[in-house]
Amino acid sequence: MTDTAKLQVDGKSVELPIIVGSEGERAIDVSKLRAETGYITLDQGYGNTGSCKSDITFIDGEKGILRYRGYPIEELAEKSSFIETAYLLIWGELPTQEQLQSFSDLLTGHQMLHEGIRRHFDFFPPKSPPMAVLSSVLNALSCFHPQLLEITDDNFFQEAVARIMAKVRTIAAFSHRHALGYNITYPHPDKKYSANFLHMMFSDPYNDYDPDPVIVRALDTILLLHADHEQNCSTSTVRMVGSSEANLFASVAAGVSALWGPLHGGANVAVVDMLDSMLDEGLSVKDFVGQIKDKKNGIRLMGFGHRVYKNFDPRAKIIKSICNDMLAKLSIDDPMLSMAEELEAAALEDDYFVSRKLYPNVDFYSGVILRAIGIPKEMFTVMFAIGRMPGWIAQWYEESKFTKISRPRQVYTGATERGYVPMSDR
Ligand code: CMC
Numbered sequence: 314m315t316d317t318a319k320l321q322v323d324g325k326s327v328e329l330p331i332i333v334g335s336e337g338e339r340a341i342d343v344s345k346l347r348a349e350t351g352y353i354t355l356d357q358g359y360g361n362t363g364s365c366k367s368d369i370t371f372i373d374g375e376k377g378i379l380r381y382r383g384y385p386i387e388e389l390a391e392k393s394s395f396i397e398t399a400y401l402l403i404w405g406e407l408p409t410q411e412q413l414q415s416f417s418d419l420l421t422g423h424q425m426l427h428e429g430i431r432r433h434f435d436f437f438p439p440k441s442p443p444m445a446v447l448s449s450v451l452n453a454l455s456c457f458h459p460q461l462l463e464i465t466d467d468n469f470f471q472e473a474v475a476r477i478m479a480k481v482r483t484i485a486a487f488s489h490r491h492a493l494g495y496n497i498t499y500p501h502p503d504k505k506y507s508a509n510f511l512h513m514m515f516s517d518p519y520n521d522y523d524p525d526p527v528i529v530r531a532l533d534t535i536l537l538l539h540a541d542h543e544q545n546c547s548t549s550t551v552r553m554v555g556s557s558e559a560n561l562f563a564s565v566a567a568g569v570s571a572l573w574g575p576l577h578g579g580a581n582v583a584v585v586d587m588l589d590s591m592l593d594e595g596l597s598v599k600d601f602v603g604q605i606k607d608k609k610n611g612i613r614l615m616g617f618g619h620r621v622y623k624n625f626d627p628r629a630k631i632i633k634s635i636c637n638d639m640l641a642k643l644s645i646d647d648p649m650l651s652m653a654e655e656l657e658a659a660a661l662e663d664d665y666f667v668s669r670k671l672y673p674n675v676d677f678y679s680g681v682i683l684r685a686i687g688i689p690k691e692m693f694t695v696m697f698a699i700g701r702m703p704g705w706i707a708q709w710y711e712e713s714k715f716t717k718i719s720r721p722r723q724v725y726t727g728a729t730e731r732g733y734v735p736m737s738d739r
Contacts, residue, residue: 322350334370353722369707372541374621381541390631395536396506399703402541424479424500427457434491441697444573446488452566462560473561474706481702485695486513507533528686531639537680538628539697541704547571551705552712557717561709568705569698578697584616585680585690598655606665607650614660616677619658623670629677636678640685
């Protein structure tokens, strides 16, 4: 294969280097294009644009492959834990027993919230969207840890990581309890990450919540499956914000905002809303699929399709199997699961979806599991954010080594120069 690409423009020929990734992905490096030709590239939605080189996560969307730092997602989901995987993503290697223990201890040491932060919750109205609360409170952490606004060495980075990873779940659980008007349940120093989150969500002063281990494992695996996904919308946002040398708290808070939308993390809520309304209205799968295919209705099958996967999203396969196992073990018969399975089967046989390579994505079944765990729908996207936190942190750190601000260009299509019109003449 060639190692340069030739571009002919305005009668001039320029050679552009080809960059090859470690898995053989090929990219044309256009970084000198404007300087040499005066042209820029236009790729709205970035479907063909590599924004960075990255060592963290590999996806082959055609083959349905996802690997964190080289490890297949299937193996990590079976053998690892969310915290071990977070360590892997952030520091690049699986931890030794001592490294894992000291990371866990660090998280335990930082899981409480400063009283000043805790009081923030009193001023959010009870029905505040938990994603708004999460983004605001993560950003507010900058005010309480000013020593971490500038990360000058790895020790500072480690402290910032521990504070964010530990506190994000405390913030999430506090926002849930505050929304219900319940007292706050503080984190427990002896509980592991996911069990501790469930404790903060569901334990009351008079009743310690003691979940079935199946539930804890399912939650931990869901977090792990969400932990990174290379340059998606929220991660690109985190890297973009971080490229201005904004601090880690501000950058991940921006990631939460980007994740919120229904085409991204908000899809897990949209799936449950969709299934709920089908059940409520008694709408058949056949009729609903028909409505989706009729483009004038503007309806999408939520939890289906992906910008990168043109084959099964490997996370969706694992989540579906966890969902089936967990519901069977807990003897939960949820009509929503049957409806989701029926819808999936119908879509996978329908030419509309087949020809567009639309398969279930990570969000198709995750809402059904979260519901079964007892997590309210309003918190689903927050769960995604907790899971994605190690990925955002790892990507922010990688970006921080590359000291160039991200600043795309545009093709201007507005009015050309015109004179100011006085108010009386308009
Ligand atoms: N239902 C019906 N039609 C769809 C869907 C869907 N879910 N997704 C894409 N299409 C159609 C789309 O209408 C278009 O058709 P046509 O070629 O006739 O115009 C074609 O498929 C290509 O769609 P696109 O919008 O150009 O694809 P994209 O890569 O820009 O969008 C997506 C990817 C995930 C935003 C989109 O598939 C979608 O809206 N899915 C539903 C929302 C969803 O589940 N989001 C979660 C994504 S995974 C987790 C995450 O990243 O947060």
